[in-house]
Amino acid sequence: MRQRGIIAVVLALAVVAVLAIAGCAPKRGTTTASTAKVQITGAGSTFVYPLMSRWSSEYAKLTGVQVNYQSIGSGGGIQQFKEGTIDFGATDVAVSEEEEESFTRPFVQFPVAAGTEAVVYNLPGVTQHLNLTPAVLADIFLGKIKKWNDPRIAQLNPGVQLPNLDIVVVHRSDGSGTTYIFTDYLSTVSKEWEQKVGRGKSVSWPVGVGGKGNEGVTGQVKQLPGAIGYVELNYATQNNLTFAAIQNAAGKFVLPGKDTGEEATRAAVERLKQDIRSSAVNMPGENSYPITGFVYVLLDKQPKDTAKAAEIKKFFEWTLKDGQKMAAELDYVPLAEEVVQMSLQKLAEVP
Numbered sequence: 001m002r003q004r005g006i007i008a009v010v011l012a013l014a015v016v017a018v019l020a021i022a023g024c025a026p027k028r029g030t031t032t033a034s035t036a037k038v039q040i041t042g043a044g045s046t047f048v049y050p051l052m053s054r055w056s057s058e059y060a061k062l063t064g065v066q067v068n069y070q071s072i073g074s075g076g077g078i079q080q081f082k083e084g085t086i087d088f089g090a091t092d093v094a095v096s097e098e099e100e101e102s103f104t105r106p107f108v109q110f111p112v113a114a115g116t117e118a119v120v121y122n123l124p125g126v127t128q129h130l131n132l133t134p135a136v137l138a139d140i141f142l143g144k145i146k147k148w149n150d151p152r153i154a155q156l157n158p159g160v161q162l163p164n165l166d167i168v169v170v171h172r173s174d175g176s177g178t179t180y181i182f183t184d185y186l187s188t189v190s191k192e193w194e195q196k197v198g199r200g201k202s203v204s205w206p207v208g209v210g211g212k213g214n215e216g217v218t219g220q221v222k223q224l225p226g227a228i229g230y231v232e233l234n235y236a237t238q239n240n241l242t243f244a245a246i247q248n249a250a251g252k253f254v255l256p257g258k259d260t261g262e263e264a265t266r267a268a269v270e271r272l273k274q275d276i277r278s279s280a281v282n283m284p285g286e287n288s289y290p291i292t293g294f295v296y297v298l299l300d301k302q303p304k305d306t307a308k309a310a311e312i313k314k315f316f317e318w319t320l321k322d323g324q325k326m327a328a329e330l331d332y333v334p335l336a337e338e339v340v341q342m343s344l345q346k347l348a349e350v351p
Contacts, residue, residue, distance in 0.1 A: 037064060037065075037066055038064075038065045038066065038308065038311045039066050039068065040065065040066065040067045040068070040087050040088070040308070040311065040312055040315060041067075041068050041069075041070075041086045041087050041088075042067065042068070042069045042070070042077075042086055042087060042088040042089065042090060042297075043069065043070040043071075043072050043076060043077045043080050043081075043086050043089060043090070044070075044071075044072060044073065044074050044076065044077015044078065044080075044081075044089045044090035044091050044177075045071070045073070045074045045077060045090040045091055045092050045177055045178075045295055046071040046072070046073055046176070046178065046213040046214040046215060046232075047074075047092045047115060047117075047177060047178045047214060047232040047293075047295060048090055048092070048112075048113055048115070048232075048295040048332075049069065049071035049214070050232075050234045050235075050238070050330050051113055051115075051234070051326065051327060051330050051332050052067075052069045052090065053069065054326050054329075054330060055067070055315075055318075055319050055323050055326065056068070056069060058323075058326070059315055059318060059319075059323075062318075063314075065311055065314075065315065067315060069090070070086075071213060071215070072174075072213075073172075073174040073175055073176050073177075073212070073213060074090070074091035074092050074093060074175065074176055074177030074178070074180070074201060075091075075174065075175020075176060075177075075201045075202065076174065076175065077089040077090050077091055077298075078091055078095060078099075078298070081107070081298045082102070082103055082104075084105075087300075087308065087312055088297055088298060088299050088312060088316075089297070089298040090112075090295060090296070090297055090298075091177045091295070091296050091298065092176070092177020092178055092180060092181055092293055092294070092295055092296070093177040093180035093181065093184075093201060093293070093296070094109055094276065094277035094294075094296045095107075095109055095277075095296075095298065096277065105300060105301070105302050106300075106301040106302060107298050107299060107300055107301055108298075108299050108301055108346050108347070108349045108350060109276070109277075109296045109297065109298050109299075109346070110276060110296060110297060110342065110343035110346035110347060111272075111276070111294040111295065111296055111335060111339055111342075111343055112295055112296070112297045112316060112319050112320060112335075112343065113294070113295045113319075113324075113327055113332050113333070113335065114261060114265045114280070114292065114293065114294050114295065114327075114332065114333035114334075114335060114339075115232050115233060115234075115261065115292070115293065115295065115331075115332045115333055116232075116233050116256035116257060116260065116261040116264075116289045116291060116292050116331075116333065117178060117181055117182055117230050117231065117232060117233070117256065117291040117292075117293070118230070118231055118232070118233045118235075118236040118241070118243035118244075118256045119132065119137065119228065119229075119230055119243055119244040119246060119291070120218070120221050120228070120229055120230070120231055120235075120236045120241040120242065120243045120244075121221065121227065121228040121229075121241075121242060121243070121244065122221050122222060122223075122224060122225055122226065122227045122228075122241070122242075123148060123162075123163065123165070123225075123226065123242070124163065124165075124225055125161065125163060126160060126161070126162065126163070126242070127242060128160065128242075129242065129243065129244060129245045129255060130153070130156070130157050130160065130242075130244045130245070131156040131157055131244070131245050131247070131253045132153070132156065132244045132245070132246055132247070133156060133246075133247045134185075134186075134189035134190060134246070134247060134290070135189070135190065136152050136153060136156065137186070137244075137246065138186050138189065138190035138192065138193045139152075140167060140169065140228060141169055141171075141186065141193070141205075141206070141207070141208070142192065142193060142196070142197075142206050142207070143169070143206045143207035143208075145167065146166060146167055147164060147165065147166060147167060148162050148163055148164070148165045148166075148167055148226060149162040149163060149164050149165075163226075165225065165226040166226050167226055167228060168208070168209065168224050168226045168227040168228070169205070169207050169208030169209070169227075169228060169229070170208055170209055170210075170211055170217050170220040170221050170224070170227050170228065170229035171205050171208050171209075171210055171211075171217070171229065171230075172202075172210060172211065172212070172213070172216070172217060173210025173211060173212050173216065174202075174212050174213065175201040175202045176201055176202070176213075177201060177293070177295075178214060178230065178231070178232060179200070179201055179202065179203065179230075180199060180200060180201045180293075181279075181281065181291065181292075181293035182230045182291060183197065183198065183199040183200060183203055184199040184279055184281050184293075185281040185282060185290060185291045186199075187199040188279075188281055188282045189282060189290075209224075211229070214231045214232050214235045215235070217229040217230070217231050217235075218231050218235045218236075218239050218241065221241060222239060222241065230291070232331075232332075233256045233257065233331040233332075234330050234331040234332065236256075237331050243255070243256065246289070246290055246291060247290075248282070248285070248287075248288050248289065248290045249282050249283065249284050249285075249288065249290060250284065250285060250286050250288070252286055252287070254287060254288070254289050254290075255289070256289050256291070256292075257289070257331070258327075258328045258331070258332075258333055258334075259287065260287050260288060260289035260292075261289050261292045261332075261333035262333055262334070262336070263283075263285045263286075263287045263288045263289075264280055264283040264285065264288040264289050264290070264292035265280055265283075265292060265294070265333055265335070265336055265339065266285075266336050267280075267283035267284055267285050267288055268280040268283055269336060269338050269339060272338075272339060272342060273338075273342070276342060276346065277296075279293070280292045280293055280294060281293065292333070294339075297316060299312065299313075299316070299347070299350050300350070301349060301350060301351070302351075303350070303351070306351065309350060309351065312350075313347060313350055316347055317344065317347060320335070320340050320343050320344055320347070321340070324340070
């Protein structure tokens, strides 16, 4: 009898414990503060994808906040942000005043990073950095220069054995801020390009084959002997692609990179103070790389979820302050302090 009594007491205590746990446990579909994981979603620029991935990984280690970023192109990022299916968009070209009119809610945009675009090529037997002038580069993409041993290219590169190989232009097939930066540059340095093709996230290319994203252009250039294309520098270095030295506004042939990009972005600071959407292509300076651009983030100024909005603000405050030192490690250009402060002021407009 005594044993039965002990068993009954034990069972009763077990029931009480289970009920207590059940009472404390969250209901299905809810989470407690200690187990909740904030999920932030973003999409857009393939240009910034390697850096955004690094930021997301490091920030998750520090805070537990998950930032899921999809590399779909600037055009896709702007569209998804406009439709409200993501928390932030990323684009290599700021949304213009005309485009803003199509948005149904107010938003803020500001630079979070800068980078240089490499003109990459696949030229068997040629491993050095070829020199290219703005005029020659424009005529290659216009389809007017068709062979790699064209006299105009040979004259810029004495001593280089250029093959008698067809030039295959590779361009983006999707709406792309990387394309905007590149065509903005070509429109700035070539009247013929400006009149016949112009600048835009998508343009009617005179010649060439398309690739989706910086990833797609990189893949096409690697596979096609004689190919030439344009990608963010990180894609070139990570895939061991050779890239050109481009003649800048000062007449110097310069390579893409941290130092040459920094000089270009510093030269653009005064423009940004007037309009944060300003271009950074073909900036003055002995060492300025001419195909340089900013990456912008779009954030909602009337967020439905204020708690998540607060976490998004924390993430981008971190990227603008601590995250910039990671930019150079991945072949991006850290923002100048003046630009960081401008971006932080814009970020402060988000409630």
